[in-house]
Amino acid sequence: MASVGYVASEHPGHPVPAGLRSWSTLWAGYRPVDITPPELLPPGLAASVAQGWAEPYVSPQDVPDWERRRAAALVPFTFAGGWPLNPTGRTGWAGRNLGRWGENQAADPVVIAGSGAERRVLLIRRRDVGQWAIPGGMVDPGETAPAALVRELREETGVDLAAMTPVILARRYVDDWRTTDHAWVTTTVALFRLPTRVLATAGDDAADAGWWPFTGVDHLAGLLASVGGLYPAHRALLRLVPDADLAVAS
Ligand code: RP5
Ligand code: MG
Ligand code: MG
Known part of the structure; x- marks a missing residue:
């Protein structure tokens, strides 16, 4: 098959064309851009491992327990030449910009309070991208997703x-901004309903925390547009909240 000369760095902001994302579509000219940050390459990697958020493997070929990881994966994935392949196909990005190669499991607690026109959702402003998001995070090794949701x-x-x-x-794939062809995020999304709001105070990797009117995702995105915007990957997750939990816009 003829190669298509697509080089991701020449198309900033462009996703891989839809017809070329599938790993089963041969594409000899594919040149994804490596976005591995210095803290995930030697010598910086050692400090990230010591901080507890990164695994020590420079290459996925060094990972010793792929069989166990594949069995525990939320979304099945395949391999090519010892490299785990993103289950959504080619991303245009290579390397690792997450703690682990392959699947990184997160937990996303959607907390809703009140009802009708008073209904609100609890969001945080992420320090990394500056956008408002569900207060989620990665499941720690040995931790369960329900425990990670609460923590x-x-x-x-x-x-x-x-x-x-x-x-x-x-339990699904999430289109995280750090995704590459060989390291990606899946998440357990869970809904907590409260009768009324409780005090929320930003901590850890949250720059701010607040209760936002939630009568629909598009309305929410409009509200947040002037204050950093809604983290794009979480639109799809917030759409999972059943209609019965949304106020009818009047
Ligand atoms: C998102 O990043 C996930 O949906 C989850 O909310 C979060 C996990 O990463 P950290 O918040 O730990 O950076 O894509
Ligand atoms: Mg966190
Ligand atoms: Mg987080």
Whole structure:
């Protein structure tokens, strides 16, 4: 098959053309751009490993337990030449910009308070991209997703919902900004419903925390446009909240 001369760096902001994303479509000219940051390459990698958020492997070929990881994956994935392949196909980006090669499991607690026109959703402003997002985070090694939902919510907003049982909305891929062909994010999205708002205080990787009117994702995005915007990857997650939990716009 003829190669298509697509080089991601020549198309800033462009996704890979839809017809070329599938790994089963041969594309000899594919040249993804490596976005591995210095803190995930030697010598900086050692400090990131010591901080506890990065695994020490410079290449996925060094990872010793792929069989176990594949069995535990939320979204199945395949390999080529020892490299795990993003289950959504080519991204235009290579390397690792996340703690782990392959699937990085996150937990996203969607907390809703009030009803009708008073209904609100608890969001944080992410320090990395400056946008408003669900107060989620990565599941720690050996931790369960339900435990991570409660821990991340507490760390990022100060709200402790350990006594509640949330409704799991989905276990799915999330289009995180750090995604590459060989390291990506999946998440467990869960809904907590509160009768009224509780005090929220930003902490950890949250620059701000607040309750935003939530009568629909598009309305929410409009509200947030002037203050950093809504983290694009979380639009799809917030759309998972059942209609019954949304106020009818009047
Ligand atoms: C998002 O990044 C996930 O949906 C989750 O909210 C979060 C996990 O990463 P950190 O907040 O730990 O950076 O894509
Ligand atoms: Mg966090
Ligand atoms: Mg977080």
